Every structure is written in C-alpha cells, then in structure tokens.
Amino acid sequence: MPADVDFKAAKRADLVTHAAEVFARRGYHASTMQDIATQANVGKGTMYEYFRTKEELFLAVYDSWMSDFERAVQERVDAASDAMAKVDAIRDSAVEFYERRAHQAPLLLELWAHALRTDNPAFIERIRQTRTFLAQLGANLTQQLIDAGWFVDIDVDAFALLESGISDGIFLAWVLGGMSFPLNRAYTFRQSVIGLGLLSPTGRAVLEQRLGSKLQKGVSPYTSSK
Amino acid sequence: MPADVDFKAAKRADLVTHAAEVFARRGYHASTMQDIATQANVGKGTMYEYFRTKEELFLAVYDSWMSDFERAVQERVDAASDAMAKVDAIRDSAVEFYERRAHQAPLLLELWAHALRTDNPAFIERIRQTRTFLAQLGANLTQQLIDAGWFVDIDVDAFALLESGISDGIFLAWVLGGMSFPLNRAYTFRQSVIGLGLLSPTGRAVLEQRLGSKLQKGVSPYTSSK
Amino acid sequence: MPADVDFKAAKRADLVTHAAEVFARRGYHASTMQDIATQANVGKGTMYEYFRTKEELFLAVYDSWMSDFERAVQERVDAASDAMAKVDAIRDSAVEFYERRAHQAPLLLELWAHALRTDNPAFIERIRQTRTFLAQLGANLTQQLIDAGWFVDIDVDAFALLESGISDGIFLAWVLGGMSFPLNRAYTFRQSVIGLGLLSPTGRAVLEQRLGSKLQKGVSPYTSSK
Amino acid sequence: MPADVDFKAAKRADLVTHAAEVFARRGYHASTMQDIATQANVGKGTMYEYFRTKEELFLAVYDSWMSDFERAVQERVDAASDAMAKVDAIRDSAVEFYERRAHQAPLLLELWAHALRTDNPAFIERIRQTRTFLAQLGANLTQQLIDAGWFVDIDVDAFALLESGISDGIFLAWVLGGMSFPLNRAYTFRQSVIGLGLLSPTGRAVLEQRLGSKLQKGVSPYTSSK
DNA sequence: GATGAATGAGTCTTCATTCAT
DNA sequence: GATGAATGAAGACTCATTCAT
CATH class of the missing domain: 1.10.10.60 (Homeodomain-like)
Structure with missing residues (x-):
C-alpha cells in the first residue's frame, strides 16, 4: 500500500x-x-x-545530508542564468551547507574515515556519488567557460576534481582550525586566487612555456580528456 | 642515566x-x-x-609521523637553493610523505575526527603545530616570491593557509577516490593552475578589477596584512 | 503499568x-x-x-538486609505488651538476625569498611538510617522505663547510642572470636550486667557520688538532655 | 650478624x-x-x-599497631598503683589509641573483614592475641575488684570478654557516626552505666532475683570459670 | 641487596543485536 | 508494528609478582 x-x-x-x-x-x-x-x-x-544495523543508520544519515546538498546545489544552479552565476551558485551552496552544519562537520570526517575502513562498499559508493555529481557539474561549467572564452583550454575533468578536493580541503582547514575565520571569505579568496592567477606579467612570461602544457594534461591519465 | x-x-x-x-x-x-x-x-x-592510555598511543603515532614529516620538509627546504626550489621541495615532501604512507593515510582521517571529539586538547594542538609550521614556511616563501617579482602582491598568510588546505584536500580526494590517480600529478597540476592562472587575456581583463582587491584582503579580517 | x-x-x-x-x-x-x-x-x-555498578548492588544487598531487620524489629516491638517486653523484643530480634545470618556476618564488616572509604554517601547514609531507627526506639523505651520507675534518670539518647554500639561490639567479638559462644547468652549477659549493675552495696555507696552525675550528662554535650 | x-x-x-x-x-x-x-x-x-606478599605487609602493619597498643597498655597498667587506677589506665589507653589513629580507624575494619576471609590464619591469630591479652588483664583486674569487695561475684572471663566487645562497639559507633562525639566521653559514660547500674532501688529489688544468677553464669559455657 | 621493566590473569563495564510478548 | 528485557562478546586497564641486571 x-x-x-x-x-x-x-x-x-x-x-x-x-x-x-x-x-x-x-x-x-x-x-x-x-x-x-x-x-x-x-x-x-x-x-x-x-x-538493519547501526552502520546502515550512519549511512542513512550521510545519504540524507548529501541528498539535501545535491538537491540544493541543483536548484541553485538551475536558477542561475549563466555559467558564471552557476559557478557562484555552487560555491554559495557549499558554504551554506557547511556553515549551517558546522557542528555536524566533524561527523563528516568520521564518516570518511569509516568509509575507508568498512567492508560495506555502500559508504564509498555514496561518497563517490556526490563527488561524481559535483565533478560532472564542474566539468560541464568549466567547459562552458572555456567555450565562452573566459578560460584557457584545460583538462576540465581534472580541474573539476581539483576544485572538489580544494573545497573539501578548505572545509578541513576551517574545522581543524577551530572555525576561526569566516568560511565564505576563504571560498571567495580561493576563487580569486585560482581565477585570476598569482603571476605578475614578468613572472607569467617566464613560466608560461614551462607550465602551460600541464594545464592540459590534467591529473590522471585515466580521466584526461582532450 | x-x-x-x-x-x-x-x-x-x-x-x-x-x-x-x-x-x-x-x-x-x-x-x-x-x-x-x-x-x-x-x-x-x-x-x-x-x-597511559590507548589514546595517548594514538597521539604518539601521529606525533611520530608529523615529526618525521616536518623534519623531512625542513631538510629539503634547507637544501634547496632558491625560493622556487624550496616551493618544489615542500610539494615533493608532501607527495612523498603521503605516497609512502598510502596505506596509513586513512588513519589520518580517523585522527582528525578524533581530535575534534576528544576532550584531550593535545590532539588539536599537535595538528595545529604542523599547520603552523607549514603556514610560516609557506608565508615566508610566498613573500620571497613577491619580493622577487614573481608573484603579485597578496596576503601571504591567507595564501599559505589556503595552500595548506588545498594540499589536504587533494590528499582527501586521492584517498576517497581510491588512489586512482598519481598523487604527484595532482600536486603539479594544482601548482600549475594556481601558478599560471586559468584566465585567457580577454577574461583576465574583465575580471581584474572585480577580483583584484580580494587577493590582498585574504581570508580573515584578523590576519589581513598590507 | x-x-x-x-x-x-x-x-x-x-x-x-x-x-x-x-x-x-x-x-x-x-x-x-x-x-x-x-x-x-x-x-x-x-x-x-x-x-548500575557492582557497588550499587552491594548497597542493595545491605539495604535489603537492614530493611528486613528493621521490619522484624518493628513487628516484634509492636506485638510486645509493655516496655520491658519491647526491650526483650529488640534484643531477640538482633540475636536472631545475626544468628540466622551468621555466615553473612563478615560481609557486614566489609560493608562498614567500604562505607568509610567510598565517595558514595549512600552507604554511610543507609547505615545511619538503621542506627537512627534503633536509637529512637531505644531512647523511647528507655524513657518509658525511667517514667515507670525502673530506671534512674539518665540521658536516654546517649544510653541508646551506647546500647547500639554495645550490640555491634558483641557481634564483633562473637564473629572475630570464631562464634565460639552462643550469641544469645552474650546478649542476656550484657543485659544483666547493665540492668542490674555490678556494684555491691558497699562499692555502690562509695561510687555513687563520684559517678552519679555522669549518668545524666551522657556522651555528648550536644545531645545531653535534662 | x-x-x-x-x-x-x-x-x-x-x-x-x-x-x-x-x-x-x-x-x-x-x-x-x-x-x-x-x-x-x-x-x-x-x-x-x-x-613475601602484600597481605603479609598488611598483617605487619596491624601487628605493629597492636604491639604498640599492648605495650602502651602494659606500661600504664604497671605504673598504676591500684586496681581502680589500672582500670582507668586501660580505658585511657584505648581512647588514646583510637583517637590518635582516628584516620587509620577504617583500616581496622578492613583488616577485621580480611581476617575473616583469608585462608591465612595468621590474621585471626594476631587479632585473638590482643583480645586474649586484654581478656586476661581484664579478668585479672575484675577478680581483684571482686576480692576487694567492690564488685559482686561475677564470671570474670565473660565480663572481660564483654568489656572488650563493648570497647570495640563504641569505637565502631564512633567511626560510623562520623566521629561526631568525643570518644573519651563515650568511654566514661560506658563505665558509669556499667559501674553504677541503672536500676533505682525499687527496680533493683524486683529484678535482683531474676537476673542475679546470670551474672555468675556468664557468656560461654566453654570459658566460664568459678 | 636493590631495582624496575615486564607480564598476563583478572574484572568491570558497554552496547549492538535479538526475540518473545 | 512496537517494545525493551536479556545477552555475551569484547576491550581497556590494573596490579601483584617475578627476575635479570
């Protein structure tokens, strides 16, 4: 029924x-x-x-959180008008998600730790589900930014993976640092650094030929596209 | 005796x-x-x-690892001739540390999770000790790169913090992704993205005025310099 | 329910x-x-x-014994017709209690020892509850015997306390002596000694003025009545 | 050597x-x-x-205490001039012993409890050694008081045993009662009650024939003399 | 003789899970 | 379907005692 x-x-x-x-x-x-x-x-x-078990309940809690998160991201991205706005939407969703759950944040670490230990593959699968969701979204947007002429040509999969890792890394630094700085400031600072680049014109000219090719090779030979 | x-x-x-x-x-x-x-x-x-307790043993294991890591980083940095080489030294140390301890890596997550739960402040303190060590090293080198004209003017403390977070984030993505890509590739890719910047000349011109100032404000109002 | x-x-x-x-x-x-x-x-x-703990179980055992004892004493005292009979009732209850629990008696010592060591105040409180119960009963009866003209005027509280201590002391001597004499004989002997007095007419005359007043002062300056 | x-x-x-x-x-x-x-x-x-063992050390501690006590009693008794003074000497020794060791008192209970449990017969033997010492001393003095006409004829062994038990009982009441009254007052009150008797002339006349014989029968058939 | 590092038997207590009602 | 009484496997930690130095 x-x-x-x-x-x-x-x-x-x-x-x-x-x-x-x-x-x-x-x-x-x-x-x-x-x-x-x-x-x-x-x-x-x-x-x-x-x-059936306490472990299953743990997974259910995580699943509930991540489903909420994915739904929120998707809604915001859908509502955003262009690629740049969609990038902002993802960032804002992540910040909001983490800030609203600041006191639950340590549990995420416990879950990650547990996922790497347990025989139950459902944990790692659920984690990857969100990562895949974000990776595809990110790769998609990055490609749009490239096509629109904003970004140089780059391995979009590798870049999306990197962005996702950076996002978690900032969260980690925030939590382990006792949440002593505003999370959203850290995210926008990150965006600025990556978006604008750090190099002065002089430095850029020298390094351009040395590093340029790496941007297109990306992280992994398995996932590298283009 | x-x-x-x-x-x-x-x-x-x-x-x-x-x-x-x-x-x-x-x-x-x-x-x-x-x-x-x-x-x-x-x-x-x-x-x-x-x-005295199992917990104390846990901390001792972590302390041992991080002391080794800090020592290795310091040695390599001391041996490097210039700032650029020192930056590479840090990156290589981190990659080596994580790769040599690949199977121990999940334990780091457990420790971080534990550090955030336990009443024992020694855990969080030991974690911060390493973070402080790296932050100072990173801020120092960044300043040298700025002074040498390689980098534009930037909040070096915020940038060092970000770099440290990114480093952990890449490790996290690597571990949770089943170590399915070469870690050192991820680190060099990260360096390329950040070092060179993603923006094409056209995109850069438009965003320069919008984002430029943020590079100098950094993450936190408390630590912002210059 | x-x-x-x-x-x-x-x-x-x-x-x-x-x-x-x-x-x-x-x-x-x-x-x-x-x-x-x-x-x-x-x-x-x-x-x-x-x-909750082994200690709580220990207390429960003691509480059970003493509740039984208090109930038995109360029943016998209620059933006795006059003050003299009530005094006998108490004595008989105590003798029966100890004799029926002869093999459990050493545990009482352990409990007393424990009560004086533990942080848990419940032990000492439970002990005092029984002592208070007996002290009030004893003081009451003693007063009745005084009023009836059997006893000389005396500090009834101090006397009841003394009686209670003597009772435990006889039990102690009985247990530590290997229960080598009939407990009830010891109790009646005690009653005889105290009830009749040891003094011959000659001795009594001499000591009467030296000790007489003390009977009315009792043990403690705080509880002395009359 | x-x-x-x-x-x-x-x-x-x-x-x-x-x-x-x-x-x-x-x-x-x-x-x-x-x-x-x-x-x-x-x-x-x-x-x-x-x-050899912790238990042996425990016994040694007890032995040390009781040897000190016995020595102190013997010295005082030897120094006292007559039987009455010797009685006071014993009482004063006991009070002093217990008061000076007030904080050690609970340990006595533990030892008694232990003595009744352990297979090691040395504990119970050491306890009885002191009790025998006091019983003989007490019986001796009581006999002297009888011979001198102070006391009525009585089973001196039983009476000494009773006195010893009463002494411990008062100590017990004192300790378990939180040492809330002066111990020496309790001892002298005890002496008064027993020495003088509680009976008024009227009461005494009635009970004399009922209880008188019991004074000479004493506690135990095994130890009763006379 | 003095020492203290090493030991493992022993104990309380916790808690996920089951299952009869 | 809901419950909570019953369970026992599991584990951290203690400490009297031994013995090599």
Whole structure:
C-alpha cells in the first residue's frame, strides 16, 4: 500500500533526523542506539525495524545530508542564468551547507574515515556519488567557460576534481582550525586566487612555456580528456 | 642515566612503530591494545608502561609521523637553493610523505575526527603545530616570491593557509577516490593552475578589477596584512 | 503499568538475594559480577540492567538486609505488651538476625569498611538510617522505663547510642572470636550486667557520688538532655 | 650478624610505617605496592625483599599497631598503683589509641573483614592475641575488684570478654557516626552505666532475683570459670 | 641487596543485536 | 508494528609478582 510505504518512509526519515542530531553531538562511536531511540522517542527495538544495523543508520544519515546538498546545489544552479552565476551558485551552496552544519562537520570526517575502513562498499559508493555529481557539474561549467572564452583550454575533468578536493580541503582547514575565520571569505579568496592567477606579467612570461602544457594534461591519465 | 633514558625512548619508539602498523591496518577503534602488544612482541601490560592510555598511543603515532614529516620538509627546504626550489621541495615532501604512507593515510582521517571529539586538547594542538609550521614556511616563501617579482602582491598568510588546505584536500580526494590517480600529478597540476592562472587575456581583463582587491584582503579580517 | 514495575522489582529482589549469597560466600572484592550472574542464572549484562555498578548492588544487598531487620524489629516491638517486653523484643530480634545470618556476618564488616572509604554517601547514609531507627526506639523505651520507675534518670539518647554500639561490639567479638559462644547468652549477659549493675552495696555507696552525675550528662554535650 | 639483622629489622619497620600511612589513606585494596614503595622511597622490588606478599605487609602493619597498643597498655597498667587506677589506665589507653589513629580507624575494619576471609590464619591469630591479652588483664583486674569487695561475684572471663566487645562497639559507633562525639566521653559514660547500674532501688529489688544468677553464669559455657 | 621493566590473569563495564510478548 | 528485557562478546586497564641486571 502506498500509504504504508509513505508512513514507513516518513518515520524512517524522522529517525534519521534524530540520529543525525545524536551522531553530530556525540560522534558515531560514542552514540548508542539507545541514545538515538530515546532522542526519537521510540523503543530501542524499533530502530531495528527501520535499519538493519547501526552502520546502515550512519549511512542513512550521510545519504540524507548529501541528498539535501545535491538537491540544493541543483536548484541553485538551475536558477542561475549563466555559467558564471552557476559557478557562484555552487560555491554559495557549499558554504551554506557547511556553515549551517558546522557542528555536524566533524561527523563528516568520521564518516570518511569509516568509509575507508568498512567492508560495506555502500559508504564509498555514496561518497563517490556526490563527488561524481559535483565533478560532472564542474566539468560541464568549466567547459562552458572555456567555450565562452573566459578560460584557457584545460583538462576540465581534472580541474573539476581539483576544485572538489580544494573545497573539501578548505572545509578541513576551517574545522581543524577551530572555525576561526569566516568560511565564505576563504571560498571567495580561493576563487580569486585560482581565477585570476598569482603571476605578475614578468613572472607569467617566464613560466608560461614551462607550465602551460600541464594545464592540459590534467591529473590522471585515466580521466584526461582532450 | 642517559643510557636508561635512551633505552626507554628507543623501546617507546619501537612500540609506536608497531602501533602505527596495527592502527593503519585495522583502524583506531578496531585495533586492540592486545593486537598491538602482540605485534610488538610484548605483554599487554608493557604497553601501559609506556603509554597511559590507548589514546595517548594514538597521539604518539601521529606525533611520530608529523615529526618525521616536518623534519623531512625542513631538510629539503634547507637544501634547496632558491625560493622556487624550496616551493618544489615542500610539494615533493608532501607527495612523498603521503605516497609512502598510502596505506596509513586513512588513519589520518580517523585522527582528525578524533581530535575534534576528544576532550584531550593535545590532539588539536599537535595538528595545529604542523599547520603552523607549514603556514610560516609557506608565508615566508610566498613573500620571497613577491619580493622577487614573481608573484603579485597578496596576503601571504591567507595564501599559505589556503595552500595548506588545498594540499589536504587533494590528499582527501586521492584517498576517497581510491588512489586512482598519481598523487604527484595532482600536486603539479594544482601548482600549475594556481601558478599560471586559468584566465585567457580577454577574461583576465574583465575580471581584474572585480577580483583584484580580494587577493590582498585574504581570508580573515584578523590576519589581513598590507 | 504496575505489573511491569512489580515484575522488575521482583526480579531485582531475586538478583539481590543471589548476590547476597555470593557476596557472603566469597566477600565483596572476591566476588565477580560473573559469579553473581551465574548464580542468578542470568547473563552478565542483565545485572547491569538492574544495578548500575557492582557497588550499587552491594548497597542493595545491605539495604535489603537492614530493611528486613528493621521490619522484624518493628513487628516484634509492636506485638510486645509493655516496655520491658519491647526491650526483650529488640534484643531477640538482633540475636536472631545475626544468628540466622551468621555466615553473612563478615560481609557486614566489609560493608562498614567500604562505607568509610567510598565517595558514595549512600552507604554511610543507609547505615545511619538503621542506627537512627534503633536509637529512637531505644531512647523511647528507655524513657518509658525511667517514667515507670525502673530506671534512674539518665540521658536516654546517649544510653541508646551506647546500647547500639554495645550490640555491634558483641557481634564483633562473637564473629572475630570464631562464634565460639552462643550469641544469645552474650546478649542476656550484657543485659544483666547493665540492668542490674555490678556494684555491691558497699562499692555502690562509695561510687555513687563520684559517678552519679555522669549518668545524666551522657556522651555528648550536644545531645545531653535534662 | 646482629648488625645486619638490626639493619634489616629497622628498614622493615620503616617500610611498615610508610605502608601504614598509605593503607590508612587509601585503604588496603586501593593501595598498590607501587604507592607504598614510592612513599617509602624504595623500589617496588625492594618491598618483596622484606614481605613475601602484600597481605603479609598488611598483617605487619596491624601487628605493629597492636604491639604498640599492648605495650602502651602494659606500661600504664604497671605504673598504676591500684586496681581502680589500672582500670582507668586501660580505658585511657584505648581512647588514646583510637583517637590518635582516628584516620587509620577504617583500616581496622578492613583488616577485621580480611581476617575473616583469608585462608591465612595468621590474621585471626594476631587479632585473638590482643583480645586474649586484654581478656586476661581484664579478668585479672575484675577478680581483684571482686576480692576487694567492690564488685559482686561475677564470671570474670565473660565480663572481660564483654568489656572488650563493648570497647570495640563504641569505637565502631564512633567511626560510623562520623566521629561526631568525643570518644573519651563515650568511654566514661560506658563505665558509669556499667559501674553504677541503672536500676533505682525499687527496680533493683524486683529484678535482683531474676537476673542475679546470670551474672555468675556468664557468656560461654566453654570459658566460664568459678 | 636493590631495582624496575615486564607480564598476563583478572574484572568491570558497554552496547549492538535479538526475540518473545 | 512496537517494545525493551536479556545477552555475551569484547576491550581497556590494573596490579601483584617475578627476575635479570
């Protein structure tokens, strides 16, 4: 029955929300199923009606977050008028996502760590799903900027991958640094550095021939296009 | 007696090495003190003669790694002749460090996650120690490159922080992506993108006035110089 | 639901009974939670569903004993017709309590020792609860005996306290002496000595003026009445 | 060599003194051999040159205390001129002993508890040694008081045993009551109650024939003399 | 004789998961 | 479907004792 399915789905989502709170507050290992059940006002056994294991619940929390994030990004990108605005939309989405979840941020690290350890391939797959989503979006936009004459010719896949890594790296620095600087400033600074380049005219002339070709080779021989 | 101290220190270092292996293989939570003791060919109780808790051992492993890393970076930088070579030295050190410890890399994530959760401030402090070391080194070199006319004027502290974050971000992307591309390629690509800039002459002219000032403002209002 | 509560309370009481057996046989420190769980035919984890710690279980055992004792004393005292009979009732209750629990008696010493060491104030409070109960009962009866003309005027609080201490002291002598004499004989002997006095007419005349006043001053300046 | 023996004996006594401090402060179970060795400024291994086990050390501490106590009592009693003064001397010795060791008192309970549990018969034997010493002293003095006409005829062994038990009982009440009253007041009150008796002339006349014979029967059929 | 490094048996306690109601 | 009582595997940590130096 659709009604039943909807009911179960809604309750499941509710449990995920409460689990997210507890996980974020205490961390994955320190959170007990009892904690979460109590927080969600259900019995401990009920949790197992909706999630086979604690690990599955952990994944559900992450999936919920990333689905929200992807949806938000997609909406903003769709609403943006041109490629430049779409780039800004992605950046703003990321900043907002991280800032609104500042206190949940450490849990992301725990999940990444867990994903690399567990036998369960679903974790790493879910992580890559978002990375792929962002990579395709980024590659697409980069190509548009190249076609429009804004950017020089470049390996768009490698560049999108790099951008994605940089984004996570800034977040990491922000969290490990105690969130002591405004996250959005860091993102715009990053954009400026990469967008404009650091080189003075003199320096640029010298290095142009030495580094120019690398921009087109990109990161990986497997993913390099063009 | 120095002999005693040396002996204890050597044994402690040995235990740390074995602990690093087990931690790297199984992860922090899944590793037991018994595992590590067995690996090190000592009794369980012996571990506690050298480390008060499992957590302290974890920190010792991290400290050992980062001390090695800092030492290696410093040596290479000292050996390099000019600023450009020193920049390459840092990059190469990082790449080597991460590649040689590829299988231990996930443990870094666990440590970061742990550092953000534990009451023990020593973890976050040790992390910041390395970040500070790199930030100062990076700011110093950047300033030299500016003074030498290679780089345009820029907030060197913010830039060093960004570089450090980017470095971790690339590592993260590499690890979470299953180490499916050569790490050193990613680092040189990053260097090219940042060093040369992506903008074509046309694009550069338009954005120069819009973004130029941000390069000098940097990330944080507190650390902005010049 | 009352039914649930009753069920849990009954099970808890059952665990206490089994714990009392094991504690009495092996002593507090030598008894393990596993021992007790096995004795009670439950899993080790079940113990912790009913008692947060081994210490809490220890207190529960003591509380159970003393509640039984207080109930038994109260019943007998209520059933006794006059003050003299009530005094006998208390003595008989104590003798019976200790004799029926002869093999558990050493555990009382362990508990007293523990009560004086632990940070948990509940132990000392529970001990004092019984002492207060007996002290009030004793003071009350003593006052009745004074009013009835049997006893000379005396500090009833101090006397009740003394009696209580003497009672424990006899028990102590009995236990440490290997229970080599009948406990009830010791109690009646004590009663005779105190009740009748040891002094011959000659001795009494001489000491009367030297000691008489002390009877009314009692033990403590704070509690001295009349 | 006597010199060696003396040296060992002195060092042993020193270790006992330090052990007594640690045991008194932390309790027997919570004290570690390391604690004691540190307190005594010797190596952990050295402790085992003087005491085979921790238990043996515990006994040595108790033995040291009780030997001191017995010596003190004997000296005072020897110095007292008549039987009445000797009685006071015993009481004063006990009060002083307990008061000077107020903070060590809980350890006595632990020792008693331990003595009743351990397979090692030396504990219970050492306890009985002191009790025998006091019982003989007490019986002796009581007989003198009877012979001198102060006391009525009574089972002196039973009475001495009772007195000893009462003494411990008062101590127990004092310790468990948080030492909230002056110990010496309790002892003199006890002496008054027992020495003078509580009965008024009327009450005494009625009870004399009912209780009188019991005074001569005493506590135990095994130890009753006369 | 003195030492302290090494040891592992021993114990409390936690908690994910199951399953009878 | 919901529950929570029951469970036992698991693990960090302690500490008396030994013994090589």
